[in-house]
Amino acid sequence: MPVGTISSSQDTVGIAVVNYQVPVLESQEEVLENCRNIASFVEGTKMGYPGLDIIVFPEYSTQGFHPTKWNELCTTIPGPETDIFAEACRKNKVWGVFSITGEINPKGNPYNCFVLIDDQGEIRMNYHKINPWVPKEPWYPGSETMVVEGPKGLKIGANICYDSNMPEIVRDTVMKGAELVIRIQGYMYPSKEQQIKLASIRAWENLTYFAVANMAGRDKVYSYFGHSNIVNFDGAILAECGSSPDEVTYAELSISAIRNARKNWTAENHLFNLTHRGYSAVENGVADCPYSFYKTWTEDPKKAKEICENLTRTTPEQVEEREKETV
Template sequence: MRTLAIAALQTTPVPYDTEATWTRFADQVRATRELFPHVRLVTVPELLLAAEGPLLGPAPAGWTEQVATTVPGPVTDRLCALAVETGLWLVPGSVFERAEDGRVFNTALAISPEGEIAARYRKVFPWQPYEKATPGTGFTVFDIPDVGRVGLAICYDGSFPETVRQLAWLGAEVVIQPTLTTTRDREMELVCARANAWTNQVYV
């Protein structure tokens, strides 16, 4: 039997403080490693490391531009080091990624215990008009040796049946879908996640 123990940490950032948010995240990952040694993969909510604030709260002007990072870059360097330290696979929510041409994407990452970027997925369905990130153009899977194939999705992607269907066609057996929702539509997102899991015979 193949097993994959996943810790989905229901955590929050320190609003608009990326350094304090990183410290909280890293401490929680280390605590998970200590408390639950059987866990192999840790994931957290969408845009956690971007230290996004409340939906209707005041935000610093141009915050997305301020925190957008290259991939690879300083944020992924830290993530890779943490993965090596803990021996865990990390799917650290998503980050605002600045591409070479200056466009900004909402990007989910998968970091291996060897400290490598195993996958990068740019959110295909940004929640418009609120989310200003550029849409991605393709779906992404990665392999965990001796376990199976994992697909990546982000939040609103799950509202479109084609997302998980395509990941299943690409061989995914598990879909990790970091999500940032604090509003009443969370109930419907759970319905979609369950439907996507059932109709495609994958774990979501």
């Protein structure tokens, strides 16, 4: 894809990612004032990049992650925060990705949410983070990946921060049809180098556009490294911010180019090759899953957990239980 433009066309989706300044918020009133600031970013970015079709804000950009008051700042979806975002999208005729941390959950702890709003102000997706970051994040885990048709027909999938460290989530999202996987994150030092590289890896192994919006600056606990970026489906970085708060960068994504690659690429077509193993030697290739752990996980989740724990560790609760049993 060409880079350096502020335009788009019928075949391309213009996308912007924001290195949003991490907010430190103490009340619902401060959260709503921050939402209005985010809305001003939508307006200003559309003015500066007239080709803009979708703008992406990081995880925790709405409510922050207050170490003691996080539960007091939770809300509903829809709610007053998404109402402000919806009006900004409708007014500026752009789609937007926003973070809600968290959404009140009648089953237990709140959800960590990726909210996609279209250019008419309608909520098109509310994805719940499947893999909250342990041991710090208190969010109730989601249970399904999500994909919807976005601007100009480009299919969009959602990831939140630690989700993308799990290759299974991105692969499942792409296998549901995603052509652009958007990762909203609140990642801090010292994980900068790993997380920047991860975006290109996930794009390359899944033949997908990959866009990341990350926090920048410091809150009460962490320093965030920014480097929001937009990656081509071949793993090449199309645009990338630095580490400064409130940077915005932009690229255009060709719809026909990614569909052509998925249809016609051979050796680099990791999606096709996954279920057509050895098709140069075997007619139509072999589709059977050769991965014993995934078979076990599907058929016997408890056994899969035991395998994992034998390789790694148990939870603190399990350690305490075993210590009680030995007393």
